[in-house]
Amino acid sequence: MRIAQISDLHFGRDVPAVAAALLAELRDAAPTLVAVCGDLTQTAREAEFQAVRAFLDELPTPAVVVPGNHDLPGWRFWSRFTRPWRPWRRHLGTDPRGAVTHTTGGLVAVGVNTARRWGPHHDWSRGRIDARQLAAAATAFGAAPAGDLRVLVAHHPFLLTAAGRARGLVGRSGPALRHLRRRADLLLGGHIHLAYSGVVDGLVVAQSGTAFSDRLKGEPNSYNLIEATGDRLTVTIRRWDGDRFDAANRTAYRRDDHEWVAHPTD
Ligand SMILES: [Fe+2]
Ligand SMILES: [Fe+2]
Numbered sequence: 001m002r003i004a005q006i007s008d009l010h011f012g013r014d015v016p017a018v019a020a021a022l023l024a025e026l027r028d029a030a031p032t033l034v035a036v037c038g039d040l041t042q043t044a045r046e047a048e049f050q051a052v053r054a055f056l057d058e059l060p061t062p063a064v065v066v067p068g069n070h071d072l073p074g075w076r077f078w079s080r081f082t083r084p085w086r087p088w089r090r091h092l093g094t095d096p097r098g099a100v101t102h103t104t105g106g107l108v109a110v111g112v113n114t115a116r117r118w119g120p121h122h123d124w125s126r127g128r129i130d131a132r133q134l135a136a137a138a139t140a141f142g143a144a145p146a147g148d149l150r151v152l153v154a155h156h157p158f159l160l161t162a163a164g165r166a167r168g169l170v171g172r173s174g175p176a177l178r179h180l181r182r183r184a185d186l187l188l189g190g191h192i193h194l195a196y197s198g199v200v201d202g203l204v205v206a207q208s209g210t211a212f213s214d215r216l217k218g219e220p221n222s223y224n225l226i227e228a229t230g231d232r233l234t235v236t237i238r239r240w241d242g243d244r245f246d247a248a249n250r251t252a253y254r255r256d257d258h259e260w261v262a263h264p265t266d
Contacts, residue, residue, distance in 0.1 A: 001106055001149060004031040004061075004171030005206060005224040007190025010070065010213035012053040016062040018212035018240055019055065025238070025245055027060045029225060032104055034059050037190035037208060038068025038115065038155030039179050042215075049091040056092075064102045065092060066111040068126035068155035069125045075193040084117050089142040099136035106188060110137040111153040112169050127156035127191070128171030134179045138156040141183050149228050150184045157189045163218070186226070186233070193217040195224065197235040197251050200257030206235045222248070231255035232263070 004026055041048035054262035067088055073079035085096045094100055095111040114127035141150040156170035177200060187205045194217060195209040209222035219239035232254055239248040
C-alpha cells in the first residue's frame with residue numbers, strides 16, 4: 001500500500017522542471033493512490049485549471065483530489081460568492097460540496113473540501129470541516145472491511161508545528177478529531193507549504209509541502225510517500241534538492257488497538 005501525497009501545486013506559479021520530475025517519480029513509485037491536497041491553482045483562472053487538468057491526466061494511478069482556498073476566485077467577489085466552484089466542476093468533474101470516496105484493495109480514501117468562500121475572521125484563507133463532511137467520512141470508513149487503511153484527504157491542517165502556528169488549524173478541528181478517533185487512520189493536508197507528520201488523538205497526520213510551485217515558505221518543494229502494511233505506516237518526505245527529489249525524512253508509526261503511535265525504532 002503506497003500513497004503519494006502531493007499538495008499546493010499552485011499552477012500559475014508552478015516550476016515546470018520540478019513538476020516534470022515529480023511526474024517521472026510517480027511513474028516509478030507506482031503508488032496505489034495519489035492524494036492531491038488542494039491549492040491546485042494560484043488564482044482559479046481558466047488557464048490554470050487547464051494546466052491542472054493536463055497534469056492530472058498524466059498521473060499514473062487514480063487520484064483523490066480536493067480543492068484549497070486558492071481554487072476559489074480570490075478577490076473576484078462576484079464569482080467568489082455566486083459561482084465559486086464553477087471552474088472546478090468544469091475541469092475536475094467533481095462537486096466540491098460533496099465528499100469523494102475512492103476504494104481500492106485495503107484502502108478507503110475520502111476527500112473533503114475544507115475551503116470556504118468567507119469566514120468569521122479576517123483571514124479567509126482559513127478553512128473548515130463541517131458535520132456533513134464528517135458524517136460522509138464516517139459512513140465510508142464504517143463500510144470498509146476491518147483492517148483497511150482509512151484516509152481523509154483535505155487541504156487545511158489538523159496539526160501545526162511552531163513554524164505554522166499563525167496559519168491556524170482547520171476550523172472545527174477539535175470536534176472533527178473526536179469524531180474521527182478510532183474511525184480513521186490517516187489525515188492528509190497541505191496549505192502551510194511545510195512538510196511534517198505526527199500523531200494527534202491516535203490519528204496520523206501528514207502534511208505535505210508545495211510540490212512544485214515557487215511559493216516556498218522556508219523549505220524546498222516536496223511531496224510525501226506513505227507506505228502502510230498492516231499496523232505499520234511510514235511517512236517519507238521527499239524534498240527537491242535542486243536536481244531531483246530525495247528522501248529527506250522518514251517517520252514510522254504503529255497501530256495499537258485502533259490508535260496510532262510514533263514508532264521510532266522501526
Ligand atoms: Fe497553498
Ligand atoms: Fe491554501
